Amino acid sequence: MFKRHAMLPVIVLALCTAGAVSAGDIAPADIEYKDGRWIEQPLTDVAGDPAAGRKVFVNRKLGNCLACHVNSEIPEQPFHGEIGPSLDGVGGRYDMPMLRGMVVNMKNALNPESLMPGFYSLDNGSRTLEKFAGKTILSAQQVEDVLAYLQTLK
Amino acid sequence: MTQNPLRVPALIAGLALLLPLAGQAGPDENVLTIEDQTIGTDVPGPEGGPLDHLYSGWRFRTAETQSLQTDDFENPAFTAVDQAEELWSTVDGAAEKSCESCHDDAATSMKGVRAAMPKWNAELGKPHTLETQVNQCRTDRMQADPWKWESGQMLGMTAYIGLQSRGMPVAVQTDGPMESWIAKGKEIYYERVGQLDMACSNCHEANYGKMIRADHLSQGQINGFPVYRLKWAGLGSIHRRFKGCMSNIRAEPYKVGSDEFIALEAYVASRGAGLSVETPSVRN
Numbered sequence: 001m002f003k004r005h006a007m008l009p010v011i012v013l014a015l016c017t018a019g020a021v022s023a024g025d026i027a028p029a030d031i032e033y034k035d036g037r038w039i040e041q042p043l044t045d046v047a048g049d050p051a052a053g054r055k056v057f058v059n060r061k062l063g064n065c066l067a068c069h070v071n072s073e074i075p076e077q078p079f080h081g082e083i084g085p086s087l088d089g090v091g092g093r094y095d096m097p098m099l100r101g102m103v104v105n106m107k108n109a110l111n112p113e114s115l116m117p118g119f120y121s122l123d124n125g126s127r128t129l130e131k132f133a134g135k136t137i138l139s140a141q142q143v144e145d146v147l148a149y150l151q152t153l154k
Numbered sequence: 155m156t157q158n159p160l161r162v163p164a165l166i167a168g169l170a171l172l173l174p175l176a177g178q179a180g181p182d183e184n185v186l187t188i189e190d191q192t193i194g195t196d197v198p199g200p201e202g203g204p205l206d207h208l209y210s211g212w213r214f215r216t217a218e219t220q221s222l223q224t225d226d227f228e229n230p231a232f233t234a235v236d237q238a239e240e241l242w243s244t245v246d247g248a249a250e251k252s253c254e255s256c257h258d259d260a261a262t263s264m265k266g267v268r269a270a271m272p273k274w275n276a277e278l279g280k281p282h283t284l285e286t287q288v289n290q291c292r293t294d295r296m297q298a299d300p301w302k303w304e305s306g307q308m309l310g311m312t313a314y315i316g317l318q319s320r321g322m323p324v325a326v327q328t329d330g331p332m333e334s335w336i337a338k339g340k341e342i343y344y345e346r347v348g349q350l351d352m353a354c355s356n357c358h359e360a361n362y363g364k365m366i367r368a369d370h371l372s373q374g375q376i377n378g379f380p381v382y383r384l385k386w387a388g389l390g391s392i393h394r395r396f397k398g399c400m401s402n403i404r405a406e407p408y409k410v411g412s413d414e415f416i417a418l419e420a421y422v423a424s425r426g427a428g429l430s431v432e433t434p435s436v437r438n
Contacts, residue, residue, distance in 0.1 A: 060367075067367040079368035082179075083361050107351075115361070117350045125351040127406040132349040 025140035028104075028122050037109045038097040043120065043140035048148030056142045056149075063138065063146055068116065073153055083115055091153040099150050103143055119143060180363035181213035181372075186432070188224055193321050197428040204359055208429050211372040214363070215438060219384070222436040231313055231382035231434035234389055238310035247298025253311075256295065260318055268316040269324050269431050272420045274331045281335055283416055284312045285391065303410050309380050309389035316380070316433025323430060324377050326423040339421025342414060348405030354422075357399075374399075375426040376419065378435025385438060392419050 026043045034040055042048075056063045058077055066074065068083035094102070101109035105118035118124075119138045138146070186193045195210035212220060222228050243254040257263040272281035282290070288311055289300040301308040328336050343354045357366065358374030365371070380389045393410040396418060400407035408414035 064367075079365065081366045082364045083366055115352065115356050117352075123351070124349045125347040125353075125403075125405060126345065127347045127400075128349045129401070129404050129406050132404045135349070137349060 028120055028136060031104065033101070033108075034097060037101045039100040039104060040097045042144055043100075043104075044144050046141060046144070048141075048144035048146070050145070050149040050152050053142075053145035053147065053149030056138065056146050062142060063119070065146075071153070087150070087153060089153060091151040096147065096151065099147050100143070103146060103150075119146075181209040184213065184217070184220060186210070186212055186220075186224065188320070189226055191321055193430045193432060195430070195432075197323075200424070200427045203425060203427075204355075205373065205425065208375065208426055209362075209373055210377060210429055210432060210435075211375055211437065212378065212432060212435060214370040214372040215436075219436055219438045223432070229382065229434065229436055230384075231380075231389055231436065234306065234310035234382075235314050235317060235434060238307070238314035241307060241311060242314065247292065247296035249295065249297045251296045253291070256291075260315065264315045264318040266319050266322055268312075268319040268433055269322045270326060272326065272335075272416055272423065274327060276331075280413070281332065281416055281420055283392075283411075283419060284315060285411070288312065288315075304391055304394060306388075309391065312391070313380050313389055313434040316431060319431040320433060321430050323428050324423060324426050326420060326427065328424050328427075332420060335417045335420045336424055338414070339417035339419070339424075342408075342418045343421055347400065348403035350403040350405075352403045354399065373425075374422065375429055376422050377426050377429045378432040378437075380433065381435040381437045383437045389434065392422075 024045050026041065031039055031043075032041060054074070057065045057071070058074060060067070065071070065087070066077055066080050068081040070080040070082065070086040070088065072086075072088050074080075090099070098109070102116075103119050105121040105123065106114040106116035107118055107123070108121070117137055120136045120140065120143045122134065122136060124132075181196070186195050193210075195213050197208050199205040199208050212223060222230065226232050239260075241253075242260055243252050245252045245255075253260070268284060271284045271287075273287075274280075275282045275287075278286075278290075285303055285308055288308065292298045293300050301311070326332075346353045346356075354374060357371055362371045362373045376392050376395075379392045379395070381395075382389050391410070393415045396415055397407040397410060408418075
């Protein structure tokens with residue numbers, strides 16, 4: 001992970017400002033949707049890294065996906081939430097454009113009432129804390145990394 | 155358990171049987187008995203309300219946390235309660251009065267007070283919370299300094315006063331001048347806020363009983379407040395908990411003591427109408 005970022009200072013910058021859109025990334029407003037929900041084009045030029053994605057998945061300040069999902073590929077972490085469905089085998093259930101659409105914004109992809117936060121959306125609730133205002137929860141690269149990780153869950 | 159319950163309805167029945175083993179899909183069946191008094195933690199929801207059944211937050215805690223609340227000697231809140239009992243009869247302020255000077259024995263005069271809070275106050279033109287009521291007595295009637303909302307004195311005193319209603323059903327006024335406050339609180343309760351874009355209802359109405367990471371989601375009832383939270387290593391007010399829940403979803407919380415939180419408190423109290431007062435509860 002360090003190696004890739006060392007070679008690409010642009011990405012390092014993106015991570016530092018966590019959630020801010022950086023050059024080369026597709027901004028939330030510029031995403032092109034297929035059937036209004038799915039997203040075929042990756043959000044960055046750099047292919048997602050599943051190992052980095054696994055970390056984003058676990059990190060409580062980033063994906064915090066375990067808050068709501070069971071995932072038996074991560075047995076070392078205690079306490080998997082049960083708000084959403086188990087993600088076991090999810091990489092086999094959905095193709096990449098579907099997974100990308102769901103992680104970017106579940107409310108747009110599947111369920112307008114979903115409890116799942118839109119991880120690459122600026123369509124936030126009112127009263128968003130100032131330090132998070134105008135920012136996405138994950139950076140474009142973090143989304144691609146998580147997606148690469150989800151694809152390994154077969 | 156590797157199947158997705160949403161997509162495999164045929165398995166739902168089987169999963170329902172398995173879930174209690176995996177976590178706890180709902181409140182447990184434990185009975186709360188404190189000092190030989192059995193306290194109802196489970197009542198039918200108010201008619202026309204969103205919840206068929208009301209459960210105290212106690213029913214969602216672990217057996218260890220639960221047991222701390224079943225014995226007043228083990229309940230860590232009682233240090234503060236005992237101190238407040240002394241404060242009750244301590245003279246303070248220029249008028250040289252104590253609470254006791256006017257209210258005598260709290261066990262009689264304060265019985266039922268917590269159960270009816272927040273309570274409309276005509277003079278003020280808005281509802282009193284227990285905190286604002288105590289402070290009004292201090293400033294106007296004792297000529298003493300007000301206590302800070304989250305101060306040890308205020309938390310101890312509101313816990314001590316709340317204790318006098320333990321076992322009594324929550325019965326907050328919802329009509330008359332309280333109606334618009336309840337309506338405002340309801341709006342706040344269902345509004346999606348913060349970067350995570352969630353409403354109180356998303357967690358405490360639609361998903362209570364489920365695990366959110368290590369936390370067993372309750373209905374977010376306030377019948378046990380102020381509660382002793384092990385995480386806080388002390389007592390905390392209703393508004394402090396509201397604030398914490400809002401910050402967790404990355405929303406700018408309303409101010410402790412604000413009209414918005416008073417309205418939210420009144421509405422949440424009305425959602426728990428009929429549950430027994432459990433003050434002071436113990437939470438993790």
